[in-house]
Amino acid sequence: MTSETHINPWPDSSQRRIPRVLSIAGSDPSGGAGIQADLKSIAANGGYGMAVITALTAQNTQGVRSVHVPPVAFLQEQLAAVAEDIVIDAVKIGMLGDAAVINTVARWVERTRPAVVVLDPVMVASSGDRLLAADAEQALQRLLRHADLVTPNLPELAVLLGQAPAESWEEALAQGKRLAIGSDIRVLVKGGHLHSPDCPDALVAPDGSVYEIIAARVQTRNTHGTGCSLSAGLATVQPQLGDWPAALRRVKSWLSGALEHADELQVGSGHGPVHHFHALFSTRAPEGNEFSSQLWLDSAAVRTAISGLEFIQRLRDGSLAKKDFAYYLAQDALYLNGYSRVLARASALAPTEAEQLFWATASRQCLEVEAQLHRNWLGAQASPAMPGPVTKAYVDHLLAAGSGGSYGEVVAAVLPCYWLYADIGAALHRQFLIDFPDDDGGKDGADGGAGSHPYSAWLLTYADEAFAAAAGEAIAITDAAARNASPADRERMRRAFGESAKYELAFFDAPRLYAQNTHPPRRLPER
Ligand SMILES: Nc1ncnc2c1ncn2[C@@H]1O[C@H](COP(=O)(O)OP(=O)(O)OP(=O)(O)O)[C@@H](O)[C@H]1O
Numbered sequence: 001m002t003s004e005t006h007i008n009p010w011p012d013s014s015q016r017r018i019p020r021v022l023s024i025a026g027s028d029p030s031g032g033a034g035i036q037a038d039l040k041s042i043a044a045n046g047g048y049g050m051a052v053i054t055a056l057t058a059q060n061t062q063g064v065r066s067v068h069v070p071p072v073a074f075l076q077e078q079l080a081a082v083a084e085d086i087v088i089d090a091v092k093i094g095m096l097g098d099a100a101v102i103n104t105v106a107r108w109v110e111r112t113r114p115a116v117v118v119l120d121p122v123m124v125a126s127s128g129d130r131l132l133a134a135d136a137e138q139a140l141q142r143l144l145r146h147a148d149l150v151t152p153n154l155p156e157l158a159v160l161l162g163q164a165p166a167e168s169w170e171e172a173l174a175q176g177k178r179l180a181i182g183s184d185i186r187v188l189v190k191g192g193h194l195h196s197p198d199c200p201d202a203l204v205a206p207d208g209s210v211y212e213i214i215a216a217r218v219q220t221r222n223t224h225g226t227g228c229s230l231s232a233g234l235a236t237v238q239p240q241l242g243d244w245p246a247a248l249r250r251v252k253s254w255l256s257g258a259l260e261h262a263d264e265l266q267v268g269s270g271h272g273p274v275h276h277f278h279a280l281f282s283t284r285a286p287e288g289n290e291f292s293s294q295l296w297l298d299s300a301a302v303r304t305a306i307s308g309l310e311f312i313q314r315l316r317d318g319s320l321a322k323k324d325f326a327y328y329l330a331q332d333a334l335y336l337n338g339y340s341r342v343l344a345r346a347s348a349l350a351p352t353e354a355e356q357l358f359w360a361t362a363s364r365q366c367l368e369v370e371a372q373l374h375r376n377w378l379g380a381q382a383s384p385a386m387p388g389p390v391t392k393a394y395v396d397h398l399l400a401a402g403s404g405g406s407y408g409e410v411v412a413a414v415l416p417c418y419w420l421y422a423d424i425g426a427a428l429h430r431q432f433l434i435d436f437p438d439d440d441g442g443k444d445g446a447d448g449g450a451g452s453h454p455y456s457a458w459l460l461t462y463a464d465e466a467f468a469a470a471a472g473e474a475i476a477i478t479d480a481a482a483r484n485a486s487p488a489d490r491e492r493m494r495r496a497f498g499e500s501a502k503y504e505l506a507f508f509d510a511p512r513l514y515a516q517n518t519h520p521p522r523r524l525p526e527r
């Protein structure tokens with residue numbers, strides 16, 4: 001099998017969850033730059049990292065003592081060994097050392113044509129030591145045209161253009177455009193070397209268009225390997241998102257965090273490394289309700305989207321089609337059945353008897369509400385309703401959390417159904433009382449008869465104080481679980497909550513997409 005067989009394995013539009021990323025770069029034994037930084041950056045950004053070593057350096061945080069470039073025949077062997085066995089989703093190229101190495105890598109890239117190539121044209125270390133032979137700068141031009149993205153710092157940008165280094169961001173952008181248009185490549189202009197209060201970066205496309213992003217400059221001397229880490233991170237995130245600006249936003253925000261936590265590492269007495277795994281090691285557990293506050297902030301966009309849904313707007317003003325409401329109720333009953341099982345699982349995992357009882361009661365109440373839905377309306381259906389695609393996916397997600405997840409994950413996964421539902425319910429109820437002050441709902445609204453609002457009885461159920469109290473308790477339990485969870489488990493809790501929140505949104509929107517003409521509800525159920 002040739003190496004070519006393994007490259008570019010999927011169409012441009014598809015995205016890769018765990019991209020396999022190859023760094024072709026030099027070794028920094030102090031661990032802050034080169035392949036060591038690349039592997040950490042790739043892992044921290046969700047990829048699987050591999051490394052083909054172009055050169056060995058003897059360096060630390062104070063500077064580079066010497067450089068050893070192994071024979072290129074051995075470089076070729078490394079490249080072949082990896083490519084002939086492993087699908088490579090993206091390549092990051094860093095330190096190359098000399099012209100022979102550049103030409104070897106260029107030939108390999110020309111032959112194998114990896115799907116994503118990020119070239120960090122490393123020439124001089126931040127310590128001022130040369131990492132590329134002076135006579136090799138010309139050879140780099142050959143590699144440029146094979147790169148999807150080139151990430152020079154300001155001195156490197158100047159060398160690639162044969163000009164003096166830019167001294168302002170405007171000059172840097174002008175140089176970036178010159179390189180991008182002149183060489184028909186995408187260039188990332190980096191502002192790390194500017195003497196400015198912030199650190200702007202800009203993606204310049206081959207047509208000269210610019211996408212700029214600005215981050216605050218972190219006050220730290222520990223910036224060793226930022227360029228390596230940024231380029232390896234971009235090579236990792238681009239296959240996941242398929243979009244350069246989005247990849248830059250994600251990686252730049254991660255890098256800012258890595259710089260902010262760099263001083264915690266206490267590595268060396270010179271320019272130390274950045275903290276690639278700051279998110280994993282941020283060990284301080286939340287003390288009060290910080291975790292749920294964060295979840296609430298995280299879900300702001302979803303909550304706004306729910307309030308803006310046609311289903312919610314029409315439920316509010318009473319213009320919702322009966323078939324949509326009927327679909328919603330039928331799916332709610334099916335959902336509650338699955339939800340009840342997951343609540344029972346939370347009860348089984350609960351660390352205290354009080355929490356065990358809370359979830360067990362909730363699980364039982366779910367079945368009672370489901371039975372009410374059947375009694376009041378679903379019994380009139382000729383055939384049993386099938387779960388729609390959203391109901392199925394949402395319940396599957398909850399069951400998956402219930403079967404493999406920790407207690408924290410389970411409670412975080414079930415929380416949006418309490419919290420987001422109570423939130424939207426309270427808002428609808430408030431608005432209903434303002435818009436329809438005379439509607440008593442229970443008597444005349446249920447069958448769309450005499451009342452001015454056909455769903456008044458349903459909207460009045462949103463005032464249920466017991467449900468609001470249960471939501472409050474579920475939030476407190478989630479905070480307690482987060483306090484006892486590891487950082488990695490907390491991250492999984494956040495993800496589980498976020499997924500469920502998105503399903504809440506999809507659930508309210510599902511009637512618009514999937515409701516068929518079915519019998520209208522016989523009378524309105526209570527939740
Ligand atoms: N102190 C800082 N605070 C915030 N961001 C920074 C800081 N220093 C560098 N950066 C960012 O780090 C990335 C690398 O920038 P830089 O221009 O320093 O490249 P580089 O010289 O190739 O990196 P290095 O040689 O340090 O590995 C850019 O996104 C830049 O904006």
Ligand SMILES: Cc1ncc(COP(=O)(O)O)c(N)n1
Nearest residue numbers: 026027033034125126224225
């Ligand atoms: C092996 C290797 N590759 C790249 C760099 C550049 O990183 P920095 O500019 O932060 O020194 C380095 N110092 N060593």
